[in-house]
Amino acid sequence: MGNTPLLQVQDAGIQFGGLKAVSGFNMEIHQGELIGLIGPNGAGKTTSFNLLTGVYVPTEGEILLEGKRLNGLPPYKVTRLGISRTFQNIRLFNELSVLDNVKVAYHSLAKHSIISSIFRLSSHFSGEKEMEEKSIEFLKIFQLDKFKDEKAKNLPYGQQRRLEIARALAAGPKLLLLDEPAAGMNPQETHDLMELIAFIRNELKITILLIEHDMNLVMGICERIYVLDHGQLIAHGTPEEIRNHPKVIEAYLGEEVTNDA
Numbered sequence: 001m002g003n004t005p006l007l008q009v010q011d012a013g014i015q016f017g018g019l020k021a022v023s024g025f026n027m028e029i030h031q032g033e034l035i036g037l038i039g040p041n042g043a044g045k046t047t048s049f050n051l052l053t054g055v056y057v058p059t060e061g062e063i064l065l066e067g068k069r070l071n072g073l074p075p076y077k078v079t080r081l082g083i084s085r086t087f088q089n090i091r092l093f094n095e096l097s098v099l100d101n102v103k104v105a106y107h108s109l110a111k112h113s114i115i116s117s118i119f120r121l122s123s124h125f126s127g128e129k130e131m132e133e134k135s136i137e138f139l140k141i142f143q144l145d146k147f148k149d150e151k152a153k154n155l156p157y158g159q160q161r162r163l164e165i166a167r168a169l170a171a172g173p174k175l176l177l178l179d180e181p182a183a184g185m186n187p188q189e190t191h192d193l194m195e196l197i198a199f200i201r202n203e204l205k206i207t208i209l210l211i212e213h214d215m216n217l218v219m220g221i222c223e224r225i226y227v228l229d230h231g232q233l234i235a236h237g238t239p240e241e242i243r244n245h246p247k248v249i250e251a252y253l254g255e256e257v258t259n260d261a
């Protein structure tokens, strides 16, 4: 891959009517990094994910994956090129089993599936049975194999979040986008989630960009952090730099004042 960053966002933005939800957004992520995207409510974080995944077409700037321009591609093509995501509000196939949720994602991209690379399979399975066995082994990584026949909607909340991450990974991404993965989790679930995210990056070698309000999580596992406020990038740096950055402190103080009002 040479020195080409995995993801380049160059002066990207989108305007809804008169509102610039995101503008002049610049970001560079290299293969293997674990990066955080933070900012107060309404800062433009989810909108940025929607720009990266083809849900919104940028009205300004460029988005490049391994140097290839993504602007204007529909979400399914962006997924095929290597970006998978989870959502702020969990989106699973509720009526399907845990196993089928993973198999559906796998089916959509059989050739490059992480399942085949983890288990060193040829580009297609010899049959449905083998695919099922491998999908169960994949679920084991997420400690979800014991729930394989449960409907997704019947899983406890924390497990639903894990399943959503598993399903996103089953599509074989180069870049995994996690939108507030710890939202609604208790401290134990958050701790387990941090370990899972570190595992995905360290062992499965997947590059990760995550939006998160839990500062302990973001500061604890991300190498670099980007901070949005009112649709603008106000800071970028290591957790230590971000913690002490005057603009970041001001943006979050502003949020507290607003919330208290």
Ligand SMILES: Nc1ncnc2c1ncn2[C@@H]1O[C@H](COP(=O)(O)OP(=O)(O)OP(=O)(O)O)[C@@H](O)[C@H]1O
Pocket (backbone or CB within 6 Å): 016, 019, 021, 039, 040, 041, 042, 043, 044, 045, 046, 047, 048
């Ligand atoms: N489709 C849309 N049409 C109009 N305005 C939108 C649309 N999507 C987002 N916005 C606006 O863009 C701004 C940024 O919203 P966004 O959801 O990206 O913020 P966020 O940083 O993810 O916030 P939160 O932390 O609360 O999830 C908000 O003012 C929002 O109302």
